Amino acid sequence: MLRTPENEKTGPLATGPAFEMSSSLAAGDNSNSSKSRRSSQRALDPKWRSQRNWNNSNPVARRAHYLVAQAIRKGQLVLSPCEVCGDPKVDAHHDDPADAMTIRCLCRKYHRRLHARLRKGRAHG
Numbered sequence: 001m002l003r004t005p006e007n008e009k010t011g012p013l014a015t016g017p018a019f020e021m022s023s024s025l026a027a028g029d030n031s032n033s034s035k036s037r038r039s040s041q042r043a044l045d046p047k048w049r050s051q052r053n054w055n056n057s058n059p060v061a062r063r064a065h066y067l068v069a070q071a072i073r074k075g076q077l078v079l080s081p082c083e084v085c086g087d088p089k090v091d092a093h094h095d096d097p098a099d100a101m102t103i104r105c106l107c108r109k110y111h112r113r114l115h116a117r118l119r120k121g122r123a124h125g
Contacts, residue, residue, distance in 0.1 A: 064100035082107035
């Protein structure tokens with residue numbers, strides 16, 4: 001049986017050299033974190049207003065984007081090259097955002113063209 005070093009405690013609330021947290025994290029103080037500063041700055045910045053409005057008015061599509069991004073990060077989803085031109089750098093397009101994991105891989109050029117046609121009322125192509 002392996003023994004833990006004498007200066008380390010074991011168990012669910014283990015503390016010691018291997019499990020130390022900084023005092024600011026232990027106290028729950030995240031006011032100095034750069035992520036919280038960035039998001040508070042974005043909340044006030046008018047440059048991000050249209051993105052916030054889109055996110056708030058399209059929760060189903062936003063969730064689909066989030067789920068695809070998570071699957072890509074975890075390696076559960078591998079994007080194929082653009083189905084039109086074969087470019088390896090692609091965006092994931094959802095024909096139906098309610099079906100989050102059914103995507104079409106399109107490069108930025110053809111993805112933008114598809115959305116332009118959709119805005120004009122033409123059928124998918």
